[in-house]
Amino acid sequence: MSRAQPRGSRQGRAGIRDVAAAAGVSITTVSDALNGKGRLPDATRRHVREVADRLGYRPSAAARTLRTGKSGLIGLTVTTYGDEPFTFTEFAYFAEMARAATSAALARGYALVILPATSRHDVWSNVALDGTVVIDPSDHDPVVTELARQGLPIVSDGRPTGAVPVTAWVDNDHEAAVLNLLDHLAAAGARRIGLLTGTSTDTYTRLSTSAYLDWCERVGQEPVYEAYPAHDPCAGAVAADRLLARPDRPDAVYGLFDPNGTDLLAAARRYGLRVPDDLLLVCCSESTVYAATEPPVTTLSLKPRRIGTAVVQLLIDAIEGIASDRPVEQVIPTELIVRASSQRRSPRTTISPPRSPSGQ
Amino acid sequence: MSRAQPRGSRQGRAGIRDVAAAAGVSITTVSDALNGKGRLPDATRRHVREVADRLGYRPSAAARTLRTGKSGLIGLTVTTYGDEPFTFTEFAYFAEMARAATSAALARGYALVILPATSRHDVWSNVALDGTVVIDPSDHDPVVTELARQGLPIVSDGRPTGAVPVTAWVDNDHEAAVLNLLDHLAAAGARRIGLLTGTSTDTYTRLSTSAYLDWCERVGQEPVYEAYPAHDPCAGAVAADRLLARPDRPDAVYGLFDPNGTDLLAAARRYGLRVPDDLLLVCCSESTVYAATEPPVTTLSLKPRRIGTAVVQLLIDAIEGIASDRPVEQVIPTELIVRASSQRRSPRTTISPPRSPSGQ
DNA sequence: CGATCTTGCAGAAACGTAACTGTCAACGCG
DNA sequence: CGCGTTGACAGTTACGTTTCTGCAAGATCG
Incomplete structure (x- = not known):
């Protein structure tokens, strides 16, 4: 008991082991109680949950990502024309599409990261992504190639040309x-x-x-x-x-x-x-x-909202390995x-x- | 397709220890060589860098974040009116502002995560943020309160009303x-x-x-x-x-x-x-x-581009602890x-x- | 020429979590 | 009464980095 003493790190936020100590249980029990995983009596679960709340415990997203390999983040890549990171002209389309995509991602517990295709590579590799949405990828986009090489699922808005290795795509006719x-x-x-x-x-x-x-x-x-x-x-x-x-x-x-x-x-x-x-x-x-x-x-x-939603659904299906009945090549009808x-x-x-x- | 498996016998991607083994040096040396940190002769640096390239080594963002406590991610929170995650009417303003913010963040090595204020709490706590931009926070926004409690820097677009604890703000007059x-x-x-x-x-x-x-x-x-x-x-x-x-x-x-x-x-x-x-x-x-x-x-x-840029600069200054000469309350002039x-x-x-x- | 300083690197301790592997008592059953 | 089973946990390892500390070997110096 004296060996596993909580170090003097009272400065930072409460960690899982602080909760364990305060609740008088082990780290495993805390993790299981909060994630609904193990086999615990409801009394213990409630107790742990209450102590965690009292301490204001928030699990570290970084640690969870490192452990599970899933970050809950998906990238939204926008092709660029000028020196600005976004398309300017199609922006009403893009805005609607991004809005729908964010909405759909959120509903399934994911968040969106905006990442222009021209961004420096160090920014790309600095964020742990579970997958990426690519808008209108060009023929030999280095970013897409690199992401595919890492084995990440990629879904594109706009059917891919040439040898762009996407998992699925959505487009209008x-x-x-x-x-x-x-x-x-x-x-x-x-x-x-x-x-x-x-x-x-x-x-x-x-x-x-x-x-x-x-x-x-x-x-x-x-x-x-x-x-x-x-x-x-x-x-x-x-x-x-x-x-x-x-x-x-x-x-x-x-x-x-x-x-x-x-x-x-x-x-x-x-x-x-x-x-x-x-x-x-x-x-x-x-x-x-x-x-x-x-x-x-x-x-x-072009119904950007439907496209944004469809793209995200396909991507998350691929991330979670769900064998969905959604076709991996979807054509969304336009409206005149x-x-x-x-x-x-x-x-x-x-x-x-x-x-x-x-x-x- | 690409199954170039290095002799590390590890199933996943090449890790830092695979690079170390392949280069015949220690893990420390690899880390120092790639990050330009320690005191190494240029020959070793070059050699390590070359081996890392050959193996296609990409450092794990999650591990780095866990170790350093910095994720390189900043949140972009949008207030919501209806059931949609974004403001609809001000969207031209928001789009321009977000564009400028993304640009400015990227230039300093950060990426932006879109996070509507109404999103479920588990999504918020699932992503490791270094700080947050909040657009027009309401009086007692629970999300802002929670983020402030965690000690994260918060910069708002729109001057805060009441007791919203922001680090800095930018607004028009x-x-x-x-x-x-x-x-x-x-x-x-x-x-x-x-x-x-x-x-x-x-x-x-x-x-x-x-x-x-x-x-x-x-x-x-x-x-x-x-x-x-x-x-x-x-x-x-x-x-x-x-x-x-x-x-x-x-x-x-x-x-x-x-x-x-x-x-x-x-x-x-x-x-x-x-x-x-x-x-x-x-x-x-x-x-x-x-x-x-x-x-x-x-x-x-309302000059959303200037606002987006200013907000991100202030936030990153706060994150990196830079004692900048920028005022923490900035008023951006409008243009008729x-x-x-x-x-x-x-x-x-x-x-x-x-x-x-x-x-x- | 021994003492100190630098150089070049290796070892190992975190970071906070999830998951796998025990352990120990109670319990049912033939 | 012996034995497998199950519930309820605890111990421990691994995830992949960064970084602090350590430690030889050569360089420098009084």
Whole structure:
């Protein structure tokens, strides 16, 4: 008894052995009582729990992680375009997605760590992760490669290209979404549909653009598009202007990125084009501002909340070794929220009461 | 796939003792060589480093955290309104702030963990934090109290009210910002300024509203305001409509929340009010869409990037015990971005009678 | 030339927890 | 009455680091 004396470390927080001493039991009993593990009478369990509460005992997360090999942390990696750690343009999408992902992780007892793909390696290796969500991984992302080499589960938002070794992925059917959207515009009377796209090579931009080109070829329309670096908001306004200034000006435009809607509206005003009478408009956005613009703009929603939730569920299933019935390759349907900007005959009166945005 | 098993005969990844064995040195030497700690000749350092690389050795973050007591993780706590883990309305602000915070943390070797204030306690105690950023802590936030009891540094975005024990805080001078903004509107010709505010009791809403009331009393104007639950985007549109439907309709409005600008623009159109001729408009927003609306809307920016950076710098200073010269209570200036919506002389209007009270 | 100092490294003690392996009494059973 | 069984714990080891202490061998010095 005198041998196992609690050292003079009264300074720090109460440890498990302080609780054991105060409760008059062994460390094992405390651990079992608090974790509901061993076979103990309820009286002992209650007693230990009460003493632990009284001492304000909190188990050390580091020690638990070291012992069990599970940290309860999952990484959220964001691809980067500029020198900033996050994507700027897709941020409404990312924000919603991250929000849903955090929510879903939390519900299962995990926390999310934000880790830009370009971050220094020492930061990555300094945090114990149980797995990672990767948003739109590039072809030979060194971070993903390294994580896979460590044997960590990886789930990506966006289907992986090339040899990216992911455990599972979730994505929209971008091609189908674009084709459907272009058909919608054509049905509304568009004769020549233009595209506002990006110069980067991420999957979303690439698939959407090639779907547009395919569609053009199918219906025999000459492609009319402008590409700009999507991370630069000013470049988007300039590109919108350029698109409407072309001699072969389109009578309908689809913008791939969130701010394209307002930029195109502004450009249309500058050229005296009425929307939707002279120009039909659709853009991909998760923002609710397009419900209240003049006119309201039809948007394509990628359902980031569903994606964020699905990605996290798949990842945690993989971490916990659960043989879930969820498919490891999930395609989330998109939603076209049709508003006045893509309908030739607008039924809206100017005095209609505000409507709640559909979706969700 | 990659089953390059070093001769350590250990099942998992290579540990420090595998490196030591492979390099023919002791564990101490490996640790010192990799961390640049002890006194070793460069030859040994290089050799150890090379062997570690060859084995793909990554030190265990959990073990390091357990030993050193530092995890390199800082929490980012977000107050919650609804059942979702994040604030919805202030999300543009939050997104920018979180982005800057992540960036700043990363630059100093730390990573950010997103932890909603309402999360279950076991998640909080399951992650080893070195400190926490708290956004707009409420009066007796149990999470903050618990973290403070553990002796963790806490820095808040928004000055703490009551007895919230924070190490430091960063905030805007909301009162000054609102007063300045109202003066700006009055100088532009506003006779009766309305306010679109929230029903929640967070510091931002409270301070801004009381500043508005103070200003009204000072200049002798009857307050004209509508309050709505800020987390509900639909309620915002309704409240904007109500505000302009009042018999004592204001000729200028300040909206406290991000979507108020587009909602007010839409409401003004419904009532046939021209902006800025019949109605001056300002809203608090970090969004760039207001540069491209019709007309462009004057916005108040709270400078979330500066706040996020400042908060993280203060927190890491406190964690590392650096006696920095930074003040522990920082006030970040706001910026009023003046656009057409708050200026009476508009180049586009040709024959507008000044202030015709009712539209149509 | 012995005493002291430096250099270069090895041994071992923590860090706080979870889990495996005893131990000891009470108990049922043939 | 002997014997396996079970309940209720205690002892101890291992997780993978960092770091404090120790200890030879060579360098320096009075």
